[in-house]
Amino acid sequence: MQLCVALDLPSQEENLALIEKIKEYPLWLKVGLRSYIRDGKPFIDAIKAINPEFKIFLDLKLYDIPNTMADAAESIMSLGVDMFNVHASAGRIAMHEVMKRLAPYENRPLVLAVTALTSFEEGEFCHVYGETIATKADRFAQDAHQAGLDGVVCSAYESASIKSLTSGSFITLTPGIRPFGEDAGDQERVATIETAKDEEVDFIVVGRPIYKAANPAAVVEKILSRL
Template structure:
């Protein structure tokens, strides 16, 4: 299981200072919508300057018509990022179109499909999708798997069932991890690291417990020690 550190601080300066503090560790870095809109492509290069071995997950959750998603995916691949994501709810045609377009790329990143955002609870998810989270997340995952996508973004609660319905190598990346009992914040379906391990999670995303700590490197080390 790999640790992905969410760079969700209010400025590029603060995010870069955080990365400097953890640069000795073998972690992935998650660059989300806020940071990418604010800081742009050049920010990715700044991260690589700190440690060229860092792997970058560009978390933009593409969701549009198939051709627009494929165009965007092709541009993202040119950035040299190691992983990015799309919304499974865009549908099989869109996901297949994305994967077909990436076949011509010299370096093909890992592509994940978002199933059910971990900010959803059952009531709010039902209101949007008219189905329970577990069933719909699994269906979204099967759609992604059949479309050639490499894995999904899901909660740790859905990870094992998704693998059971796809294959053991189908990647699950799980936000909402609170490694040492921290507050859940705006996440509804949070989990501990042991729970994630028991449910065959491949990547855990940890943000606030790291970047809100006065000693973020120590938190990263403690997490890695138990992975």
């Protein structure tokens, strides 16, 4: 299991200051929608300048018509990131088109599909999708697997089921990890490190428990010691 730190602070300067504090650790760093829209490729370059060994997960959740998603995925190739995601709701054809477009590249990033956002609770999810979270997450994951993607973004509670329906090597990345019992905040389906381990999760994403800590490096070290 690998740790991915969410760079969700209000400014590029604050995110870079956080990265400086944790630069000695072997980490993945998640660049989300706000950070990328605000700071763009120069932010990714600045991260690599601090530590070229950092792996970057670009969390933009691409969701559009198939050709537009494929165009965007191909453009991502120029950014130097190591993983990005699309939304499984876009459908199998769109996901297949993304992977078809990336096929000629030798060193493409990992591509994951978002199943059910961890901010969803069951009632609201059923209202939007007409099925339970568990049922739909499984189906989305199977679609992504058949389309040739490398894995999915899901909550820890769907991970083991998804792997049993797809492959043990099919990646599961889980946001909403509260390693030491912290408040759930705006997430619904949060989990501990122990739960993530039990559910065979490959990547955990941790944000607030690290960047709101007085000593982020100490928190990172403590989390890594438990993976």
